[in-house]
Amino acid sequence: MLLRVENLFLYYESERGIVRAVDGVGFELGTKETLSIVGESGSGKSSLALGLIRLPPKNTAKYAGEIFFDGLDVMKLSDEEFRKKVRLNGIAMVFQGAMNTLNPVIPIVKQVAEPLIQGFNIPKNEAHQKAVETLSYLGIKPEMASRYPHEFSGGMRQRVAIAMALVTNPKIVILDEPTSALDIITQANIMNLLKKLKNEIGTSYIFITHDLALASELADKVAIMYAGRIVENGPAEKIFNSPKHPYTQLLIESVPTLRAERVPKFIPGAPPDLINPPSGCRFHPRCPYMIKGKCEREEPRITTVDGDVRVSCWLREEM
């Protein structure tokens, strides 16, 4: 396994109390594999990403767990070792909204070349050359490379943000909602580009999205996140075609489809509060199959069903 995460926690301090944004998360990612992490807004997806690259915010209340990457025990590395062995060309990240945080006064080619110059002491002209190549691979012509971010459309700026992550040839790229601010057609263009990267370069991806349809464009495996936890994780075919967790089932049924003739259903209730999450299974207040006396009392363990699907639900534990 290229990446193995176990029991990862990331809690925040807030005025109202402790926010349990990532609450005991574990998963694995293989070489050349794409895992999509799908969950509603506030379920802890971005927090999980921050935890993976050791960037807990200032108001973090708890940050713990185990992360093994390419033979390294990531949480035990010193900051310097982590920067050198993991951040520079191990795990890169395209942050949520990255296309809006490009530096407005620096030409894009310089911004893309920056990690090569800073991190690898590559001579300036060589780094520029590599940056131009990467940009052009992503569909930004060399003559555009010396321009400034405001001269680019949203879709082009998103390509620049992806170039900044790819330029160091990382083994894993984390993409946090890389298309959610873009137009439908531009989004489809970026998804095609990501597919091309996936086929042509042997990178692994962690693709974070709230949109199941979009996840299916890229994911080999899907992890469904609910209230700070992964409730189901397995191969894309099994998650989409025979979901095991009631939340996954309802989530899939709630997607309005353009082609299939199926009236979408909704999930009753509201997403939970991460400061006071429900007892037992966190989905129990919204679950149509809730077993009284059990689901609201005890937390279901993670069990393996259907060969390689990991699910945490009492219905599955009893089978």
Add this chain to the structure above:
Amino acid sequence: MSVLVEVQGLKVYFPVRRFLKTVGVVKAVDGVSVALEKGETLALVGESGCGKTTFGKALLGAVKPFAGKIYFDGQEINSVDDRQLEAIKRRIGAVFQDPYSSLNPMFTIYRIVEEPLVVHGIGSPKDRKETVFKALEDVKLVPAEDFAYKYPHMISGGQRQRVAIARAIISRPEFIVADEPVTMLDASIRVEILLLLREIQRKLGLTMVYITHDIATAKYFSDRIAVMYAGKFVELGPTKDVLKNPSHPYTQALIDAIPDPDPRNRLSFRKVVGGEPPSLINPPSGCRFHPRCPFFMQGKCDASEPPLYSVGPDRFTACFLAEHQS
């Protein structure tokens, strides 16, 4: 069936100013005509910036047209006097995208929902109370007394949008403009709110314009669909027919770009047109979609603007490919 709202040749332009000088105009809506039957829901779809919100605002009388006419129940809303306009506005409701900023945080839910009645001087305080509680029940905020005295920050986003709907229907309007009413909500609650809107719309016989960039929801929650591109309607027709068998290349491109959840998607590339939506200050000549269109015919599509051709029962498309079909 009778027509409630009729739009004729509507144009809404905004000045572009640089250093206090007007240097051009944004043609946000540029020649749109449509008639809405009583009780129907028209979905208005298109990409960001194509003019959907501006069209909706014009229907609400919130922006002045540069040209064209908007008739509400026979009265042209920009030619009537203030008193008549007030009377028309009483019959129209609106729901906006952002349930966070559209509700006054200092007011209780009760006061927010009651406000349109107070503004229009409808009913005595006692009547109003009954009406407010009834509206809260209509949007399933029950028990109503539990919600009435809360403040917006004390309820969830989905509940806030219910409050916005309750406020929109409180004065029993005949016509509602819902501008991206569920875009800000979680996927798992979107469908619930749309089903609620649909139920209320049917129960009260409302006429509705549902503005969205999400064509899949338009499929389930509208009777007719208008596809907008760069300030113009490029296709108009019954929703199911248009989505099953689109006749404008832009409609086809939008549909091709949207995935359904299907694990096989990752195994192939999506068919998609290139380019970006055009500038509304200097839109392309002729058909505005011509620089991106896979069927572009040189000397034709860039030379003159295609009119809306009729292409079947109740179906219209603004594309020269349909010239000989009609």
